[in-house]
Amino acid sequence: NAGVTQTPKFQVLKTGQSxxxxxxxxMNHNSMxxxxxxxxxxxxxxxxSASEGTTDKGEVPNGYNVSRLNKREFSLRLESAxxxxxxxxxxxxxxxxxxxEAFFGQGTRLTVV
Amino acid sequence: xxxVEQHPSTLSVQEGDSAVIKCTYxxxxxxxxxxxxxxxxxRPQLIIDIxxxxxxxxxxxxxxxxxxxxxxxxxHITETQPxxxxxxxCAASQAGTALIFGKGTTLSVSS
Numbered sequence: 001n002a003g004v005t006q007t008p009k010f011q012v013l014k015t016g017q018s019x020x021x022x023x024x025x026x027m028n029h030n031s032m033x034x035x036x037x038x039x040x041x042x043x044x045x046x047x048x049s050a051s052e053g054t055t056d057k058g059e060v061p062n063g064y065n066v067s068r069l070n071k072r073e074f075s076l077r078l079e080s081a082x083x084x085x086x087x088x089x090x091x092x093x094x095x096x097x098x099x100x101e102a103f104f105g106q107g108t109r110l111t112v113v
Numbered sequence: 114x115x116x117v118e119q120h121p122s123t124l125s126v127q128e129g130d131s132a133v134i135k136c137t138y139x140x141x142x143x144x145x146x147x148x149x150x151x152x153x154x155x156r157p158q159l160i161i162d163i164x165x166x167x168x169x170x171x172x173x174x175x176x177x178x179x180x181x182x183x184x185x186x187x188x189h190i191t192e193t194q195p196x197x198x199x200x201x202x203c204a205a206s207q208a209g210t211a212l213i214f215g216k217g218t219t220l221s222v223s224s
Binding site for chain 2: 031033035041042043045048056058059090097098099101102105106107
């Protein structure tokens with residue numbers, strides 16, 4: 001089992017460009033999440049999907065959109081990238097949204113210049 | 114929404130000493146409190162968790178305590194080793210919501 005797989009691992013974008021971060025899990029988990037990690041700020045929740053067909057905003061949703069494509073895949077889209085979106089992005093999944101361990105992907109390091 | 118405060122932001126100890134990291138949460142409905150460890154350049158991984166119906170949980174050298182009345186929980190690491198050096202995150206969640214994390218504690222264990 002690969003667990004949670006994110007693509008790409010690294011990306012450099014110019015301000016105003018758009019891109020989609022991909023995430024897939026092979027653990028048959030119902031819930032999936034996107035977090036961003038910035039120095040001194042911890043892991044901040046961008047969006048999450050409690051189950052296939054549902055998505056909800058987290059703490060810092062502005063500038064992002066998500067799609068729960070199917071049970072396995074949850075993508076994060078930046079429509080018009082800004083330097084403030086330079087960060088490490090982590091996708092995670094869990095069996096369900098209540099009281100269960102979240103498994104993280106390896107992260108995507110995104111730089112917006 | 115939930116807010117999780119974590120202290121200290123950095124902690125340096127000598128090998129063999131104990132380390133304690135403390136977190137407070139704001140939403141009294143929160144009932145799940147995990148701790149994650151993130152080594153440099155790696156992904157966060159769960160090391161221990163506690164649910165609201167338990168006051169303390171122990172796993173070898175690590176333990177977590179929960180005080181629901183005061184809305185705080187703590188991670189205790191005994192007999193620290195250099196490989197315990199990492200960033201530790203606490204988190205909280207309630208039914209139907211995602212984990213909200215604290216800002217992290219960088220633990221350095223010197224030998």
